[in-house]
Amino acid sequence: MKIIQHFRRILTAFALVLLLTTTSACSSVQAKQPTSQLPGATYSNNYSQLELGNTAQGQDFGNWVVSTAKGIVSDAFVRDNNKLGVVITPQVRPAEVRPLAKSLVQGFHKNFPNQDLTVLVYAPDKKLILTAKYDTQSNQIAYNS
DSSP: OOOHHOOOHHHOOOOHHHHHHHOOOSOOOOOOOOOOTTTTTTOOGGGGOOOOOOOHHHHHHHHHHHHSTTTTEEEEETTTTEEEEEETTTSGGGGGHHHHHHHHHHHHHHSSSSSOEEEEOOOSSSOEEEEEEETTTTTEEEEEE
């Protein structure tokens, strides 16, 4: 039974990596202004204080992440085109969080190239559980729990 579960996790991570790296998030979406914002909200590690998006391109990418990762990501936001925050669903197992973050970094880098990126992964209760930082120069991802 453990072999089947392990295979399922690997297959899920691989499918998400493939989906995020082969699909362009902004190719068919026209840029538009975000329709709602929380007054006075600024970036911090506290999810409840975040705006919905501060650029049209970032808002569109966040919406695309949620619609593409059905059942895995319940909410997403982009700040300054270099910070992606996602709220995962309860169906995501703890062992799947890091592969998911790696997939998100790869897809985020494809759509926002030539800059250092940060992916913040939040639990369903909106507490920060993992930060993945991509360094353009070294082409490496550093994880902080």
